[in-house]
Structure formats: C-alpha cells, structure tokens
Amino acid sequence: MTAAEPRKKDVEAVSEVIQRIATGDFSAKVPLSNRGDAFDAVAMGINLLGEEIQAYRIEKEEHERDLTDMLEGLKKSKEESEKARKELKESEERFRRIAETSIDFIFQIDKKGRFIYCSPSVEKILGLKPEEIAGTNLQDYFMPSDFMKAFDRFKEVLSGRNVGLFDMILLNNRGAEVQLELSAVPIVEDEQITGLQGIARDITEYKKTEMELKEREELYSSLTQAVMDAIITIGDEGKITYWNEGAEKVFGYAADEAVGRVATKLVVPEQFRAKMDEEFEKFFETGESPLINTITEAAAQHKNGNEFPMELSLAPVRIKGRWHAVGVARDITERKRSEEELKKYTENLEREVKERTNEVIQSEKMSSLGQLVAGVAHEINNPMAYLKTNTEFLEDNLKDLEKICGEKGQPLFEEMRELIDSNMDGINRVTTITKTLRRFARPDDKGKVVSDVNEGLKDTLVIVHNRLKHRIEVHEEYGDIPRLACNVGQLNQVFMNLIMNSSQAMDEGDIWLKTWNDHENVYVQVRDNGKGIPEEKLREVFNPFYTTKAEGTGLGLSLSYRIVQAHGGDIIAESEIGEGTTMTVKIPVEVNE
C-alpha cells in the first residue's frame, strides 16, 4: 500500500470527522495511526484545525456575548437617560406650571443680569409681558437709589452665598415703585454658576398698609397721650375728622356735633378766624405751618360762647398721601388763674420781704438814733403844742395887763414881751426840729416821692449836729442837683450812717459833704480825714454784722447799701489808712421801677 492509495478505513475516519466538524462538533478528532505518515499529518492537521475553529468559535461567542452585554448596557443607559430626560421635562413642566400660575414673579437671569426666564406674573408687577422682558437686563428696572443695595445682594448670590430674603425696589412701566421681597439661588451648570433664579413677591401694598398702620399707630399713640386734652384731627377743607372726649369737655361740642364741621368756625373766636383759616390753608398745601411742632397760646371759643385761653400744638400727619393736622388743645384757664395766683403770691412775698427789710432798717434806725427820732419827736410835739398855745395866751394876757396898768409898768412889760417873743422863737425852733426829725425818720414812707436830696442831707445834718459840734467841722458844698424820685427817709438814713461813721472814725477833724450830678446820676459824697479803712476790708464793710466798734451793730453800711441798691444806685468806698475815707453814693436820675 502506497501513500497515493489511502486505506479505506483511514479515509472513512477522516471523512467522518470532517462531517462532524462541518455540523459543528469541533470536539471530533481523527485517531492517529502513530505511523507518523502522511495520514497522521493530515489527521493532526484536521484535529488542530478543529481545535482552532472551536477556540475561534468560543472566542466569537464570548465576543458576541460581550457585544450583546454592551448593547444591552447601551440600551439600558439610553432608556435611563430617556427616563431622566422625561423626568427632567416633567419637573421642568411642573416648575413652569408653577411659575406660570404663580402670583409671585419667578425669574432666571444670567450672570450679566439678563432675563432668561420670566413668569407671566411679571406683567402684574412691571406692567410688561414676559416676551417684552426677555433679553432685557434686570438693571433696567431698578430704582436708582435702591440699585447698589440689591446689586450687592445679587452679587452675593452669584458667589454662592445664601442671603435669605431681601428687598428690592423696581420701577414698573409707568415709573411707579414696586417693592419686592425675594429670595434667589444660583443656577449651577457643570459645577459653574451661570446665573441665578429668584422668586419675588410684590409687597408694595403690604408696605403701604404697614406704613399706614404705622401712621395710624403714631396717630393713636399721640391721641392716647392725654385724654384730658382736646385732640382733634383736621382734614381737607379744614373739616374736623376726629374729636375726642377731651375736645368735648374743652369746647363743649359732642363729637357728632363737631365732626365734619370746619374747625376754625367752631372753636376759633371770630376776630382770629381769618388768620387761622389762612394758616390752615397753607398747611394743607405744604404740610408746613408756624403752628406746627410748637406750642402756641391762642384764644378759643366754647360752645356756650365763652372765650378762654388755650394752648395749641399742631402736628402734621400724612394719611393716604394727604396732610392732616392733629391738634392738641388744652384749656389753660385754670393754669392762667394759678399763674396769676402764683404771681400774686410772689408779689405778696416780695412785699412782705420789703416790709421786713423796712422793719430791720427801722430797727437799725432806732438803735442808732435811740428814741431820738420816733419817740422824742412825737413826745415833744404835744408839749410844744400846748407851750405855744400857752405862750400865745400869755402874750394876749400881757396886752390886757398893759391896758390895765398903764404907763407905770411899761419897762416890766417890755421885758416880759421880749421873754415871750424869745419863748415863741424857741418854741418855733423846737417845732422846726421836731418837724425835721419826723421828716427825717418818715417811717411811714411807703413809696418814692420826688424830693430834694440836698434838703435831705441838710435835715440829716440837723439831726446829727449835736454829735459833731466842737469836735468836727462840716464843710458843705451842694450842687444844683435835680430832684429825685426817692424814698427820702431811707436816703436820709444812708446819709446819717455815713456821717456818723465818719465822725466815729476820728476824735477831731473834718467832714466834707458834697453833691453834684451828671447826665445819669446824682452823687452824694461824704468824705472825712479819719483813720481810714484797710484796703482788704474795703469790701467787707458792706457785709452785715461787720464792725470794728465795741457798740457797733455792723448793719449800718449793709443796710445803706441795700437802700441805695433799691434806688438803682451804688455806694463807692475809697479809703487810705491815716488819710481818710470817701463814701460816694450814686443814684440814677431816672429810676426805673
């Protein structure tokens, strides 16, 4: 058997395996003869091919499986994304539906502020349709004064910060302010903030009501402040719109009588009405008036026709864009009366003080003059009166006696007549002195009388004469001074104090009295060459109870000073130790009291 002639058995084996491989059974193998011949090689080749095909087949199946898996995955992810898209669309739809039907204004803007989306409610807010707004910039609608504030908020939102609710004011197509309250969040795409979306609510009405409420509150809080006061609000045309219980009491009209009537006609007395009407007219136009925010005293009229003083303050209140006046009026009759009483009381008090002062002055007068003035002068008056009457009687009797006795007793009668004349002279002189004394003291002097100050000074000298004679020489130099409206008794007291002080400052010496005047003042100067007052004491001498004398009261100069002050004048003290003292009383010519 040769290679060219394959054995029938081998051929059958090969064809069977090929058949099986052809039908898909790749595990089929041609058994090798182990002869190592061509048949074995063919068999090996077939076997190996089968293996390769099987491997290829398996690989292909795996590939196909992978591919199917991949396709499956692809399909699935496509479905998923479709679903997500659907959901997104649904939520978008939902959002849009909410946005479209919301009364709130829902919007989206890009980073530059341009509108990407606007809900239809924008028309109610800005007066523009969404399509008119699309592409325009939010900035175009800002109220300029509010711009920076809102702009900052938007910037914060765009930087990813949560700013919560904030306000912004936009201007609508008619230029009116629209107050919005809004919240906004950034729009994030691919981790990038591309703009922001916000929801805004028109709170203009709310704000307005809030304002009105505040105004009303303000009004009422001022109303309740004083229920006893008349509180009236006056609106258009000066008509009363509110009239509280206090007003009923103050003016006598019930609220239903007053409301609706013109305020000025009702409560302002006729003579002031025109002026008030004018003020009100101005107020309602401008909201301003000199009556505003001050308290004015004005005359008011009660229902019963009585006029009474009232205190009035007006405050402007803007209600619904119109000026109203809130008037608070208070009947001050009572207060006026108590003011009057207080004034009277004060006056009484002043008078009492003056009286007391007078008494003190009087007592000083008493102490310095002893019984000299009040006592002696008065006591002397009576005996002097009968001395005079008796002497006159004596004179008459003497005449009768002369007729009876004839010439014989002539020398005796002559002597008696001289004595009677001398007595009469003495009586007259004493009478003059008592008169002077009484004039000097004048404790009953209540007010000022136009008097000659020179005369006063001379009178004073008469009084103190006794204390000065032999010891002190008085030099008098009277100017032609005008008469002064003064309390001459008190001024005499001053002069006496000064003269006495001078006399007490020396054992022997001189006193210079001098009066003069200029346009404004009358000057009375008492100068001495006594021991003088140390410089540092020059002020103190006017203090009450300052004295350097054993029997001194220390009241003389202080009372004198007060008397001069009461005349609007002054006492100027000048002194030099060992040289003397000069006291100058200065009294204004025109005394204002």
Added chain:
Amino acid sequence: MSIDSTDEPITEIEKDNSGVVHLKYRPNSSVTLETAVKDIQETARIGAGKKVPVVVNLTGLKSVSRDARRYYSGEETAKYVSAAALVADSPVSRVLGNFFLGIDKPPMPIRLFSSEEKAREWLTQFIE
C-alpha cells in the same frame, strides 16, 4: 492520562556552549498549558535575566494543547525568549509546527526548521 511533572518531567531543557537553549520532549508526550508554563519558567531561570534563543524539538510529540501553543508563542514567553526555532523532521510535527507559528503575529521571531543544525545556525544571530 496524567503525568506527574515533578517526578517525571516530559521536557528536557539544556543550554549548549553557544548559549542556545534546547527543549526536547519525551516521545509520545502530550504538552499541556501546565508543561508550557513550567518550561518557560525554567528557560527564564537559565537565561538569568537575559533573553535566550530557544530550539524546540517537536519530534515525537503526540499533541500540544491549544492554550499551551498560545502560551509558547505569546507575550509571556517573549519576555525571556529572544527567538524560537522549531524543529520538525516529520510530516506530523511539521503540521504541529505550523500551528505553533500561530494565526496571529507572534511577538518574537519564530521559524520552522527541518533539522537542529539549521535551527541553531539561524538562532546564532539572536545570541546576546
């Protein structure tokens, strides 16, 4: 039929003086993936870090499994073997050798020779 490879290795591996490694199988052997992995590990050990040219004598082999074939002409082998010369001196081994060359392009030069001499001669160019 399982042959315990540790006791009775079916492959004889040795390096000749020129540095070529020779793989020879016992007659009538069936080479599996396991044998193939062991052979390449041993070849790597002999190469000691260097790629070596290898002569594989397919004479007397009964069969070589497909995964073993793939392994011999695959990437793992190419790490340690610079070139492979297959020696097939019979029609059967020649068929086998051709299948060794693989359907895909091998990562190292592989050629089929009819004698050891010719194989060694070709391999000398790959000796490092």
